[in-house]
Amino acid sequence: xxxxxxxxxxxxxxxxxxxxxxxxxxxxxxxxxxxxxxxxxxxxxxxxxxxxxxxxxxxxxxxxxxxxxxxxxxxxxxxxxxxxxxxxxxxxxxxxxxxxxxxxxxxxxxxxxxxxxxxxxxxxxxxxxxxxxxxxxxxxxxxxxxxxxxxxxxxxxxxxxxxxxxxxxxxxxxxxxxxxxxxxxxxxxxxxxxxxxxxxxxxxxxxxxxxxxxxxxxxxxxxxxxxxxxxxxxxxxxxxxxxxxxxxxxxxxxxxxxxxxxxxxxxxxxxxxxxxxxxxxxxxxxxxxxxxxxxxxxxxxxxxxxxxxxxxxxxxxxxxxxxxxxxxxxxxxxxxxxxxxxxxxxxxxxxxxxxxxxxxxxxxxxxxxxxxxxxxxxxxxxxxxxxxxxxxxxxxxxxxxxxxxxxxxxxxxxxxxxxxxxxxxxxxxxxxxxxxxxxxxxxxxxxxxxxxxxxxxxxxxxxxxx
Ligand SMILES: *Cc1c(COP(=O)(O)O)cnc(C)c1O
Numbered sequence: 001x002x003x004x005x006x007x008x009x010x011x012x013x014x015x016x017x018x019x020x021x022x023x024x025x026x027x028x029x030x031x032x033x034x035x036x037x038x039x040x041x042x043x044x045x046x047x048x049x050x051x052x053x054x055x056x057x058x059x060x061x062x063x064x065x066x067x068x069x070x071x072x073x074x075x076x077x078x079x080x081x082x083x084x085x086x087x088x089x090x091x092x093x094x095x096x097x098x099x100x101x102x103x104x105x106x107x108x109x110x111x112x113x114x115x116x117x118x119x120x121x122x123x124x125x126x127x128x129x130x131x132x133x134x135x136x137x138x139x140x141x142x143x144x145x146x147x148x149x150x151x152x153x154x155x156x157x158x159x160x161x162x163x164x165x166x167x168x169x170x171x172x173x174x175x176x177x178x179x180x181x182x183x184x185x186x187x188x189x190x191x192x193x194x195x196x197x198x199x200x201x202x203x204x205x206x207x208x209x210x211x212x213x214x215x216x217x218x219x220x221x222x223x224x225x226x227x228x229x230x231x232x233x234x235x236x237x238x239x240x241x242x243x244x245x246x247x248x249x250x251x252x253x254x255x256x257x258x259x260x261x262x263x264x265x266x267x268x269x270x271x272x273x274x275x276x277x278x279x280x281x282x283x284x285x286x287x288x289x290x291x292x293x294x295x296x297x298x299x300x301x302x303x304x305x306x307x308x309x310x311x312x313x314x315x316x317x318x319x320x321x322x323x324x325x326x327x328x329x330x331x332x333x334x335x336x337x338x339x340x341x342x343x344x345x346x347x348x349x350x351x352x353x354x355x356x357x358x359x360x361x362x363x364x365x366x367x368x369x370x371x372x373x374x375x376x377x378x379x380x381x382x383x384x385x386x387x388x389x390x391x392x393x394x395x396x397x398x399x400x401x402x403x404x405x406x407x408x409x410x411x412x413x414x415x416x417x418x419x420x421x422x423x424x425x426x427x428x429x430x431x432x433x434x435x436x437x438x439x440x441x442x443x444x445x446x447x448x449x450x451x452x453x454x455x456x457x458x459x460x461x462x463x464x465x466x
């Protein structure tokens with residue numbers, strides 16, 4: 001038997017793939033990726049594919065990037081791993097300093113973990129504990145959230161979270177609790193803590209059927225906040241783009257309004273930049289597009305350039321200080337993942353941030369994303385394209401059965417899946433979200449490669465939906 005076939009057989013025998021119906025998987029042909037070079041992936045047969053989704057939204061400067069490889073090799077010759085529990089290590093110190101320098105103003109402390117879901121878990125627990133600690137310090141203070149009325153009502157102060165419909169913050173139980181995608185999250189409801197859900201800012205999907213524009217959704221949001229703010233510890237949002245929901249782009253001004261409401265009602269704002277961070281929206285962080293600073297920020301996916309699993313949760317001094325006290329006060333944040341601050345991963349992240357500077361990545365992106373926008377216009381002529389959404393290098397092309405009524409295809413038709421298989425035959429790797437075709441190439445993609453990405457996607461949609 002040839003080598004590829006043997007590997008595929010073993011894969012089907014031993015591996016349970018994520019977000020995958022394994023019955024489909026074992027019944028179909030599969031690719032085994034062996035190496036990467038720049039913006040391309042190569043399978044075990046030597047076939048070459050453009051990586052149209054950055055290996056699930058992580059690759060930033062392309063695969064096999066010389067500078068990042070080099071940094072990892074140099075670190076490897078020193079030490080691969082050492083713990084942050086009771087010890088410090090060189091790359092994590094340098095990376096934390098760097099992250100504070102480049103993140104929105106006010107975020108001054110870095111708590112490391114190892115993936116997006118854990119970065120969110122950390123954010124939720126920090127927000128919760130922050131208010132617990134403030135409560136014991138300050139009950140009866142001038143803070144309106146500690147009013148005697150609330151105290152005597154027996155309501156627990158600020159223990160709940162506010163999230164948005166269509167939100168995705170990861171797959172662990174805490175992050176699923178603040179998730180808002182029924183298909184992924186509903187099943188686990190008995191396991192989850194309660195979170196308030198405000199309508200998605202993307203009005204086309206708004207469950208309350210508001211008219212277009214951001215105002216109505218803000219009204220609903222403010223109503224929830226007005227009513228419940230004494231019980232809400234934090235609001236969590238994906239800034240600018242609800243990515244996993246199909247690249248739902250927030251209307252201009254929405255994020256800024258969220259910041260204003262959170263400040264007004266004394267609710268912490270957690271921005272989950274796991275998908276949007278590190279240049280994906282055209283700025284280093286999506287928060288910069290609205291000029292806001294969250295109280296807590298989560299980063300992961302692109303942090304290491306897409307090389308290794310490192311994540312971080314950044315907070316303000318004010319939050320950090322609420323955890324400071326004598327040992328016996330038990331204000332410590334009792335949380336930590338074994339591979340926290342992994343030196344190899346941090347070295348990769350430092351090198352990736354260096355490449356941003358050296359290659360002038362963010363400046364060069366404008367021309368690339370403009371070209372992408374222009375190229376996407378022609379997709380409107382396709383009969384089954386219901387919507388096209390773009391924010392920087394993040395694109396969602398939504399397919400519908402009927403353009404006028406926005407009637408969807410039955411999910412059994414698996415239109416999105418069929419389109420990406422067609423694209424694969426034409427040399428492009430994509431991964432859809434239901435019937436939304438996602439384009440999210442590495443920031444290192446060239447104009448020529450964007451042209452190919454668009455041509456292949458266009459032809460694949462046309463063929464499958466004909
Ligand atoms: C992918 C993602 C996560 C989860 O990250 P993992 O590393 O897969 O755990 C969390 N939040 C957002 C916005 C994401 O896109």
